[in-house]
Amino acid sequence: MAYELYYWPTIQGRGEFVRLTLEETGADYVDVARKPGGMAAMMRLMEHAEHPPFAPPFLKDGETLIGQTAAILLYLGARHGLAPKDPAGGLWTHQIQLTISDFVAEAHDTHHPLSVNLYYEDQKPEALRRATDFREERIPKFLSWFERILSRNPGGDAHLVGRGLTYADLSLFQVVEGLTYAFPKAMRRVLEETPRVAALHHAVSLRARIEAYLKSPRRIPFNEEGIFRHYPELDG
Amino acid sequence: MAYELYYWPTIQGRGEFVRLTLEETGADYVDVARKPGGMAAMMRLMEHAEHPPFAPPFLKDGETLIGQTAAILLYLGARHGLAPKDPAGGLWTHQIQLTISDFVAEAHDTHHPLSVNLYYEDQKPEALRRATDFREERIPKFLSWFERILSRNPGGDAHLVGRGLTYADLSLFQVVEGLTYAFPKAMRRVLEETPRVAALHHAVSLRARIEAYLKSPRRIPFNEEGIFRHYPELDG
Missing domain, CATH: 3.40.30.10 (Glutaredoxin)
Incomplete structure (x- = not known):
């Protein structure tokens, strides 16, 4: 089914x-x-x-x-074999995913720092301040953490966990994709400092099924209703 | 060990x-x-x-x-037997815990809506707006969700999952405890509408090991450095 x-x-x-x-x-x-x-x-x-x-x-x-x-x-x-079978490896993959969830929540709050029940336009000065902190402190902190995990992976720096693809790799791809849409200037700077993260993002985009999906109508384009929104005034 | x-x-x-x-x-x-x-x-x-x-x-x-x-x-x-052994029950318990984590993150952001790198005093007007939304919209929405889960639990409304205590029950106790410290006026109102949540909170506080712990020096008192902070101006 x-x-x-x-x-x-x-x-x-x-x-x-x-x-x-x-x-x-x-x-x-x-x-x-x-x-x-x-x-x-x-x-x-x-x-x-x-x-x-x-x-x-x-x-x-x-x-x-x-x-x-x-x-x-x-x-x-x-x-579906997108996480290690051993309990410790499975839990480590999940721990990375939970940290990605925290990162995504912070990305969302850059345009909604006061309330999800207000429009962006009603919290714009606050969004400018929160986005500045997010760009300058939080994006580098999170992406450096992923870079460190990649560099320490005994299975090699092409994946976050072990020798093969996990759902955490797919999620990191999506975060980089979303943040690059929302904060292109900031992300260009940070990705230069985190080459393994940039390489993982590129490699995932070339996987056959992912590449086909990204070109298909099933992939909804980024827009200003979602989590990752491109408001040029929030980038820098 | x-x-x-x-x-x-x-x-x-x-x-x-x-x-x-x-x-x-x-x-x-x-x-x-x-x-x-x-x-x-x-x-x-x-x-x-x-x-x-x-x-x-x-x-x-x-x-x-x-x-x-x-x-x-x-x-x-x-x-330690604080979650059901069957996979579906274990995952449901975890799903509740993840929702509690989201709730806790929102509670934190009431006093830090703009940045964790600034003091509360430097984001107080924004905190007032975010706390108002949190008290009036978010606390009722989350606690009603827990109330609904308790009322639908086939194992009875004394626990979130099944017939016995899970870590999710302990976590819900802690959230109610923390929010009651931070927002006593708002919580008094909401808990009247969510009697099962209030009863679970009370029952957990009377468990022998929890009661002994809460009275011990191992339990750090709430204070204005943590997640749940009592700033009277944010309550109402």
Whole structure:
């Protein structure tokens, strides 16, 4: 039976981390909210499921319903060989993913530092201050951490964990992709200092299934409704 | 061998979720950074470990080093019977914990909406706006979600998952405890609407090991250096 992914239909957002992993596995999946009636189905599940997800994305696999991006990837990674089989390696991959989740939340808050219930235009001066801190302190801190992990991986610096691809690699690709869209000037500087991160991002983009996906209509273009938004005034 | 917990020695913070679980298990553990030389040991591990944690807390169990609060609890929960043994139940418990992590991050940002690198005093007008949104929109939304989960639990509404205590119950206790310290007026209102959450909080506080821990010097009092800070101007 095909996986059912539930996520907002017009943005990459957090759902994109799941989409990339599903695409790389080659598994059948339906991006439910992008189909007719799908949004209503998504809302029904959030309201009425015995295990209601707090927010999209969530994944339905038969009777199993899983929310929280990192939990979904933990589940998919184990089933499709996108994480080490040994418990310590699996937990380390998950720990990296959780740190990526923290990074993504901070990226989101650059344009919404005060409230998700206000428009960007209503919190623009605050966004300018938060984005400056994010660009100058947080992006370098996070990307240096990934660079260090790559450089210390006994399996080689082409992957975050072990010798093969994991969902954490796919997620790091997506973060670099999103941040490069949102903060092109800042990212050009930081990626020069983190060459292994830049190389991993490039290598993932050339994987056959990922390359095909990125060129397909299934890949929603970045836009100013999602997590990674290009507001030129926030870059620098 | 005793577990080694590494966390900032003067605050409850995210480390407290791990401390509560360790206390409930009755396992031997050392709160390393509160011992002489412990801070230096913590910094050394963050700098030099093959799997460097991005930030405290992290847990050392022999050769295994685990960062990220939710990943630590996933590990401890499985080893000490504080999560269901079946995979679906374990993942659901973890999903709840990840949502608690999101809630905690939002609680932190009420006093640091612009940057962790600035003092509260340097972002106070912004904190007032963010805290208002957090009190009026976010606290009710999160606590209603927990209330709904309790009410739908086939094992009964005394626990979030199944018939027995899980680490998610301990974490929900801690969030309610922290928010009640930080936002006593707002929490009084919301807890009246979420009686199952209030009852779970009370029941956890009366568990023998938790009650003994809360009265011990091992429990660091809340203060204005941690995640949950009582700034009366942010409550209402």
